[in-house]
Amino acid sequence: xxxxxxxxxxxxxxxxxxxxxxxxxxxxxxxxxxxxxxxxxxxxxxxxxxxxxxxxxxxxxxxxxxxxxxxxxxxxxxxxxxxxxxxxxxxxxxxxxxxxxxxxxxxxxxxxxxxxxxxxxxxxxxxxxxxxxxxxxxxxxxxxxxxxxxxxxxxxxxxxxxxxxxxxxxxxxxxxxxxxxxxxxxxxxxxxxxxxxxxxxxxxxxxxxxxxxxxxxxxxxxxxxxxxxxxxxxxxxxxxxxxxxxxxxxxxxxxxxxxxxxxxxxxxxxxxxxxxxxxxxxxxxxxxxxxxxxxxxxxxxxxxxxxxxxxxxxxx
Numbered sequence: 001x002x003x004x005x006x007x008x009x010x011x012x013x014x015x016x017x018x019x020x021x022x023x024x025x026x027x028x029x030x031x032x033x034x035x036x037x038x039x040x041x042x043x044x045x046x047x048x049x050x051x052x053x054x055x056x057x058x059x060x061x062x063x064x065x066x067x068x069x070x071x072x073x074x075x076x077x078x079x080x081x082x083x084x085x086x087x088x089x090x091x092x093x094x095x096x097x098x099x100x101x102x103x104x105x106x107x108x109x110x111x112x113x114x115x116x117x118x119x120x121x122x123x124x125x126x127x128x129x130x131x132x133x134x135x136x137x138x139x140x141x142x143x144x145x146x147x148x149x150x151x152x153x154x155x156x157x158x159x160x161x162x163x164x165x166x167x168x169x170x171x172x173x174x175x176x177x178x179x180x181x182x183x184x185x186x187x188x189x190x191x192x193x194x195x196x197x198x199x200x201x202x203x204x205x206x207x208x209x210x211x212x213x214x215x216x217x218x219x220x221x222x223x224x225x226x227x228x229x230x231x232x233x234x235x236x237x238x239x240x241x242x243x244x245x246x247x248x249x250x251x252x253x254x255x256x257x258x259x260x261x262x263x264x265x266x267x268x269x270x271x272x273x274x275x276x277x278x279x280x281x282x283x284x285x286x287x288x289x290x291x292x293x294x295x296x297x298x299x300x301x302x303x304x305x306x307x308x309x310x311x312x313x314x315x316x
Contacts, residue, residue: 092251128147131181
């Protein structure tokens with residue numbers, strides 16, 4: 001990941017804080033090894049990708065949410081060793097470690113500020129656009145469909161932001177949608193599909209989704225797509241690395257990107273927390289989408305799930 005990012009920005013210098021300094025020397029001429037204590041001497045942005053082997057954790061669980069808890073506990077043990085407040089204060093932080101919302105919240109608490117942004121919503125937003133294109137023949141540009149929710153567990157596409165989309169998603173027979181998505185998976189028209197047979201298993205397990213639940217329809221379609229990508233296997237690393245690289249591009253060059261991570265908002269919902277939105281980097285502006293009452297309720301449910309996950313990790 002760092003090699004790709006360093007190659008994209010050859011005129012910038014990077015430091016790799018790793019337990020294996022020799023690896024850093026192989027990442028590029030503009031990458032030098034460093035130790036964690038050296039971070040306290042500057043206020044440079046930090047990309048946090050401390051992580052255990054997520055693939056092993058996912059393979060050990062049948063349910064994605066249970067796998068998320070295993071990943072959270074393993075990564076929590078690793079990252080807690082590096083939470084000296086003096087190191088994190090006054091510096092922007094980009095978080096890759098999963099569950100990204102959980103660690104964004106933890107690092108924001110330690111740092112004492114909210115310039116903590118998580119990689120994740122870019123991938124979720126792309127999945128939502130993918131299923132709408134393949135299942136409903138609705139092609140949308142990234143800026144046309146805001147996506148919030150919890151990365152990897154329940155993205156909430158803001159269907160109400162696109163005129164007529166709620167009606168279109170509800171009107172098409174569910175059997176037509178699933179057949180289209182399965183055909184796209186079987187033909188590997190979506191190039192990151194690894195296991196098309198798992199898509200069929202998700203559709204069979206979830207059953208029929210009624211027309212009056214358009215958000216539920218998209219959610220099941222996204223779950224099926226995600227299962228076909230890597231359920232109980234390994235994530236498509238090339239896509240994930242590409243999203244991280246684009247986030248860093250936006251940090252260096254300016255631009256607006258979807259990010260994960262809790263943000264305090266004064267008047268947008270009762271919980272005062274949004275899990276995802278658009279961030280303009282590097283000035284830290286964060287915009288949340290306008291939601292319908294149904295979408296606000298879905299986000300509130302995601303906030304409750306995040307808090308339950310944090311409590312389970314803290315109790316471990």
